[in-house]
Amino acid sequence: MTATPGQPDSPSAPRAHRPRRPAPRTPGRTRRSTSRTPGRPLQDALTLMALPLVAALALPAAFAGGGTRRWFGGRAENQRAEAQAAKDAAAAAFYELDTAQRDLRISIETITAVDDSPAARRAVADFDALGNRIDEASHRYINAVDAHDLDRDDLEASAASRARAELTAAKEELDRVKQELDRFTDGLGPLLGKAETQLARLAPAVERARQALLAASDALDSVRAAGLRADDLAARLAALSPELTKLNQGAGQHGVPQTLERAARVTREAEAVRVEAERLPDRAAEIDHRLVSLRTRAQALTTRSEQVEPTLSELRRRFTAACWQDLQHVPDSAAENVRRAETRLAEARTARGEQRWADATALLSTVRALLNSTDEAVSAAGDRLHRLNAVQKDPQQEIDRTRFAIRDAQRLAMAGRNTPDPRHARPLDDAVARLDRAVATLEGRHPDYWHFLTETEAVRQAVTHVVSGIREERGAGH
Template sequence: MTTARSWWRRGDDHRAGAQAAKEAAAEAFYELDTAQRDLTLSVETITAVDRSPAGRKAAADFQTLGHRVDEVSGRYIATVDEHDLDAVDLDLASATRARNAFTLAKDEILKVRADLDRFAQSLEPLQSRAATELARLAPAVAQAKQSLLAATQALDTVRAGGLRADGLAARLAALGPELTKLNQGAGAHGVQETIGRADEVRRAAEEIRAEADRLPQRAKEIDNRLVSLRTRVQAITTRAAQVEPTLSELRRGFSAACWQDLQRVPEQAAAAAAQAEQRLRETRTARDEQRWEDATAGLTAVRELLSETDAAVSAAGDRLRRLKEVSKDPQAEIDRTRFAVRDAQRLAMQGRTTPDPRHAGPLDAAVTRLDAAVAALTGRHPDYWAFLTETAAIRGTVEGVVADIRGERANQR
């Protein structure tokens, strides 16, 4: 009885050892399968977000690892099918072979599992970036849709106030296909592409909403500017009619050289005023038809036209005033110019015994030019306009020399 019991226990020990090896292999297989499933999700996340070479390489490397996992798993399953540890007649040799086979299968599984773990660690930077992108996805799409809704509501409000806003409505309608793609989701178009599309839709919708919000104020500003410019046109027309009497006074009191360039100002001013009137009518029509861009462009054109005309009309009166002043007292203009020259000469000599030729030359020439301009004031009707033009040019030259001197000294500090 004792001998039989010993042999039975020894057989049971071998069966238990094989069973333990089988259970260890099964646990390793289960953990490998779990690790592979988790890693599959990580790689799918990366490939959905990251279209870079690094992302493509991660997918390729994981596929290669997957083949190894399949091979090892296949051998493990074959081992399970091959060894029946529940057999009543399981002998020592069979139990030993089973234990060795399950141990080998477990070792292969653990080796592949270690490779999977290392691969998972190498993916952490890519996975972190992918997770960040995914975290941006839902808010980006939500913000885009909210912006579209806000733009739609802003347009409805504008239209309720009697403004058509056809251009803004067309721009909003053009975003419809983009909204459809957003609704189709990242699975159809990729995460990065969807985030980029959402950002573009949001920006476009926000611009439409902002322009819609400004539209009533823009219409009011255009109306105000139309009234203001019409008043300016009327004022220019009135002032243009006064240019001819000014020219008559210039002709009587001064030589032809002083007023010849102004001869066509009345004609030009009248033509410009008529042109401005026409542009205003066109602008009014554009505003009534709510062609806002055309209305704004028309206002700009009228303003520029009136500015040019105003300058030309003002030139005649300004010319007469300046000529009267200089004819009555040319010495004031002479003294003003001579003072500018002398002041520049004193500046050029500061800290020097002799002036720099680059500064002395233009200043000496300015003195000569001023003397010549004064000498030309002869006869019954001197060319006072030429005199004023020349003195202004002399002062301009002197100002340039002064600026050069001060700039050089500032650089030497």
């Protein structure tokens, strides 16, 4: 049906084309067309039908992405976990063995630094042999670790099982060697204890040596500050400098026993230097005093020696030659000894002025010996005259003194016995006879009183020897 002009459009009539107002555009955006091309609904339907299949195929890849392993099943993963556990256990055993070996090496080095005995050398050889066993076990472990990559994505169950077996065997070998190492360590106890004892002595010994050297140096400084030289002491202290250098270098270079011995020697010698340095002011004062004292004594002996000649003259006039011949040399020897003593005194005074303390001391000792000898010789002449005068006046006193000594010895020999021991009786009888002979020499016109005195003295000495023997025997028997 045709539409009547002026009537509204019927529903079935086509709508007349009317121009539209274009929609306003948003800046930067374009209009989307609302028209559809023929066949697009079929394509959209096919696309929606294909989505579940694509998603199903893409889901496992999403879980396997990002660097994670591919999944091959429960058995392979279990074998991988067991192999990894075996690897961790072997690594722990390897670390424990390596730590124990390092500790043991320190102990061996401690022993060798101190001890060079056959037992110590045998311990070092055994440690080297044990080190070879440790190297073998360690290489077996390292080879097992390098042979199996447990992080591979395509690790098969059989490969994981082999890795677990090899790593477990490597760990067992490491454990066995560790047990050998522990037994060896326990056996080192005595050697290590001895070495540690010496090492414990080392540091204090070295420190004592250093302190002794410091004290000696301080003492020398004090002496020099007082105006006294101590060149000989300084030289002795300087000679210890190389020893101090070796002490500072340590026992690792020179050995513990040698270092201990060196420290003891340095301590001893430095202490001696310190003591002498501290005594040096007193020593100087003592030398000054001895110079004065010996000079005075030499002068006194000069005066006394001048009296020897008058004494000898009296001996010659009153007694036989046997009583004074051995004294003839006294005046000359006394004068010579005094002269030599005065010469040595002058030398000692010079040495004191130059502070050569050792020389001054030695010279003064020589002077003292010369004066002692002179004093004895000069005194002998006067003593001879005195004793000869006494025995000439009353010889019975010397006789009674000697007979009393003999009778006292005879009573001791008979104490507790009916008959004397011949070993004691015979020398006592000889003493009686010898005394009688000495007394008989006094009956002549010119008695040899000096012979008489020497004989009675010899008799008393013989009797004293017998008495000492008796007392020793009875003391031993008691």
